[in-house]
Amino acid sequence: MSNWGRWGPEDEAGTLNLLNPESVLGAVRTVRQGRVVSLAQPIGPSTSVPPHRHAPRRFMDRDAGDYALGARSPDGFRFAEDTITLASHSSTHLDALAHAWTGDELYNGHPAASLRSTRGASRCGADKLRPIVTRGVLLDLVAANGGPLQQSTPVTATDLETACKRIEVVIGAADAVLVRTGWWETHRGAHEYHDNEPGLTDDAAAWLTERDIALVGADNYAIEVQPSPPGTTFPAHITLLHQHGIPMLENLDLAELGAAAASTFLFVAAPLLLQGSTASPLNPVAVL
Template identity: 45%
Template sequence: MIHEPNNWGRFGPDDQRGTLNLLTPSVVLDALRSATTGEVLNLALPIRGATSSPAPGTVPHLPGRPLPQHFMSVDGGDYAAGARPIGPGLRVADDALLVSHHGTTTHMDALCHMWSGDELYNGHPAARVRSYGATRCGIEHAGGVVARGVLFDVPRHLGLGHLPAEHRVSAGELAAIATPRPGDVAVVRTGWPLVWERSREEYWSGQPGLSAEAGRWLAGHDVAAVACDNAAVGGLDGRGMSQEPVEDDLHLLLLHRHGIHLIEMVWLEELAARGRTDFVFVAAPLRIEGGTGSPLSPLAIL
């Protein structure tokens, strides 16, 4: 059992949803009041892919990860021998999608994605994570997420277009922007995806992200989830690794100790341009039984 403040046992000994339990009907109804104009923004990066094509590599991703592949059955060049007929003069095209979402596209991490020792979040046995999937804390337990989103636009607060790669967002910087309520989704903008179009090498040189102090601050405010436009919520060095001590690793701190789902690689530029701090945040991960995460298309309703 971990000794640092945590949410183990808080929602019952069998809990596999963590702080998503805070999204009670009354909290959800209150969150819906954050919508005032009805404008809907998609916060997902595009998934591009094709056989023998460079398309998947044109979207921000971490190097060395299997990129998404999108196969079509239209001209016989992909996974099937052409579009299949369904009637006289009628044909239909099919798709197949292969996605290793961690580090390659917008996604939500399940509570089984990271653990320490032999226990998952809430003391569930880590031995239940096997090659066929996790029988504890899989992404299928997350369910739909409807919450008040709170945008922490840190670069704007600091007068920058994007944060430098070495920047670690402090709790004080978050507190100067907003104070989340229990059940909110904290959405943190670093602006780092903008670097991708300027230089792939610079994008891969490291990434700004939350400090452990900021992670503890968000956990202390009982957020339901944390979403960020970088690839790991916490910062990364040039090897794609966290530089913090193990006890300060953001995945262990938030997923493992507090049961706070992480949403990574969101696209926040249009949302930031609207100048809104609060909005309705909607996300529905795929019900992948035993999945360590799921591709995601989060929505912001303004």
């Protein structure tokens, strides 16, 4: 089972194709308070990253020190500017469909050879993602469990089904499903955050694909349980990204949303159109 060919042979957006005026209008109707909650983790030079990624860096191109050393200040005007470098998968980010695959083909049969260091991802990259306005659903496993999940706790399809029944919500087409494990709240900024996280099993990923969701996110670094089961490597990434074209929103901060006891809400996120990149950092928000 997959979504290959569902939106034509040239499709590179996957389940973001499910977003339409009707889903937007339906999502807007969930707003009751007008309260806006950021779901992003902070990002900066102190941001913790896994060993294979470059840490974010900031370079000041102009600051107050330049004026202290005699830089020109026409009519008293002064300004500051900076340059940042960061991995596209830094902090809160949305995985593009070029991020993970098996064999020689990306999502929808696009050739894996389209990924090259000279040009990046010419197929299924971050520039093929779209602005997202849809209904968000929070599956709060911290509330259901009475506290954050312990390391390497598998979140199964049964767990997701139970979480839906607890809040009396039926997940539907085009929903953005966010899973709160409490992992970020427990290991905020610590090295352990990138090891042995609780998260989705592959059967939970398959359960989500059956509901035709637009995207899935979680408050951990890979969404799925780590380490992967024996004989597999990031199987939920393959099920979600590669087979079904479902973008994955990693490294969320869902503590405030959980404290608000918000089950459904207006979810808004605008990926940066980074040409050739395999992910986009972003600041998703929930409007309650």
